[in-house]
Amino acid sequence: MKLLAVGSVAFDAIETPFGKTGKILGGAATFIGLAASAMKTEVSLVSVVGGDFPQEYFDLLKSKNINIDGVEIIKNGKSFFWSGKYHNDLNSRDTLITEVNVLADFDPKIPEHSADAEVLLLGNLDPAVQLSVLDKMKKRPELVILDTMNFWMDIALENLMKIIAKTDVISINDEEARQLSGEYSLVKAAKKIREMGPKFVIIKKGEHGALLFHESKIFAIPALPLEDVFDPTGAGDTFAGGFAAYIAKKGKFDFETMKSALIIGSALASFTVEKFGTERIQNVTSEDLTDRINRFKELTTFEALV
């Protein structure tokens, strides 16, 4: 199935307890594209950058078989730029700089070849833009996956609720699920969020793994235990990208497929956090991925209990 994803293609500058970067490649759509590429799944990105976006980054994305026909270049504009500093535990961070730039007036253009994509991933972005992408599709995709964050709950709740109502799968973290639902218990939170529209609710818990809720069913996975998380930037986007790519590849939307997709997304995200920015996820080989999935099986599989 065709996979289309919308999100930012941008610059990040990151500081963690392990070091800091200059301006490097970042953005939700970038990580989504690289995750799909690691899954050998074709993906088209819809995004916008400024004239300052370097050719080498375009070349990198193209070399990974990521279709960027839908990435508009505003020659006299500047690309979105985010800079953040992570605290010692890497579970929280301060935003140092947000320059919205060309993303402020982002009017997404969907390439003709992708307007009938069966799977649409609405990466973390202004809900108004997510709504407009859905409107511009030739027909309603068979599966709409939404990734969002607390920022949009704070400043754009009305539009966020509109796009959530039109979504099949939502991916948010535990604190966001609590904020969105007003429930502390994640079981209750997921129930309330399903009542807002999505049939599937994914709650990401960082180093503690993720939960998938559907009807009365729950599936839980741990995160792969890592000696160190180096840089969490892009982990959620990578997860969403890997999840969507697996589903597009399988062309099935049942609970079992979603469970497998959750594992793939999580396995891919575990690469992203090992180095700064896209450095690790852009170099994942098939062998790397197989090896990590096997580690996942070892981590979670037990013999039948007597």
Place this chain on the structure above:
Amino acid sequence: MKLLAVGSVAFDAIETPFGKTGKILGGAATFIGLAASAMKTEVSLVSVVGGDFPQEYFDLLKSKNINIDGVEIIKNGKSFFWSGKYHNDLNSRDTLITEVNVLADFDPKIPEHSADAEVLLLGNLDPAVQLSVLDKMKKRPELVILDTMNFWMDIALENLMKIIAKTDVISINDEEARQLSGEYSLVKAAKKIREMGPKFVIIKKGEHGALLFHESKIFAIPALPLEDVFDPTGAGDTFAGGFAAYIAKKGKFDFETMKSALIIGSALASFTVEKFGTERIQNVTSEDLTDRINRFKELTTFEALV
């Protein structure tokens, strides 16, 4: 195999956002005994209570096939009493009252019939007492399991390190693992703790499940997602009791058996938190336990990934 457990048999008074209790039955050994009972595994408890300990609580424990020959009664003393108030998220609590009472001079007496127990569970207690129990065994048990908490790291670190060195399996929570090892990463923390003695390290993460470390192997389980955690008191003790009981029943100490034991301990702990104190765990039927283990399988089992 014979299972012997040492720990407190005591009174608790608990306040949570859902209500509060008067003085009720509590104590690490109590929860351990009830967990073993739910597993239909014989267990002997070593503990001490005061003359104020009601006959009905003794009767309850006996009715559950828990051997209390090793529970000494100090007629003119008072039983250990702990009172605590949980915060809204139930992940943290304030201790309101700790009356150590007869536990202050606890000189554990091991019944003749249990001095050769193959599996010894040293429940959460002063490490000096844990050391003395191990010394008093007729021979070194085949498996020594240690449960402890940050309180002993703060006030009795030297003795704690001595008993850790003599332990095969240690069960602590994530914050305690970090405190004990000085490492934030749980993978690194477990490695350092294994260097202190235990071949198996269990790190409990409350609502996020638990990790089991052995040599280069890691096993992870989620916690069963519950609509509400009502009262976490005794969850760690129940977990340790269920874990030890499963191993004693199987009579095997390999990694696969430990994995299953982790699931059993976790399943039993999920009962304890559903009501105040021992109210729920003391009424778990075989059907209840089977049902919960099946929920665990559903929660964690996925088809092979292609």
